[in-house]
Amino acid sequence: DQQVKQNSPSLSVQEGRISILNCDYTNSMFDYFLWYKKYPAEGPTFLISISSIKDKNEDGRFTVFLNKSAKHLSLHIVPSQPGDSAVYFCAASANGGGADGLTFGKGTHLIIQP
């Protein structure tokens, strides 16, 4: 049973526009969420995180929104740039502690078109 779901395997967005990547989760014990970006044959690179006590966190072009009642989070990238083309993973953990490890979604392949 998948506890973290990214239902869009791929997303194509024009350069300069907003990219919105979605993530849903089923485990109500999850209280910390992270977004990672991954290029082929490389490890995931941390982008942004949010704790369940917040509903929004912003860092430059990246904003993550959390809707706890809907068990849904989204990553907004604006404006989208060609270098943003990669696979984006949503990850979650319970009990606020990194020592529990992360549960990942299957990823969304973002393609930024010129």
Add this chain to the structure above:
Amino acid sequence: DTEVTQTPKHLVMGMTNKKSLKCEQHMGHRAMYWYKQKAKKPPELMFVYSYEKLSINESVPSRFSPECPNSSLLNLHLHALQPEDSALYLCASSQSGFEGYTFGSGTRLTVV
């Protein structure tokens, strides 16, 4: 130093071989992790070390044996692997909670 370094980057081994994957970080992180990622799948947690003690083993077969010699190093010893164990093996580390949760670039393992 803000990196997690994994060696080797690529490894091909036979089913009767014994090999080790290495992971190193000098950020003072107290938790270190091994993940396994198959093609087109998300990373899956294998082991967690917290303060050099194994705290989580996600029902990983005994042919994978982790070792944490000190707070900066994490090894994964491999023995009698199967071809289906071929994957990208990722190491990560973190400070308390999720502060600085950082992944290495991974070791691409092929079992023949």
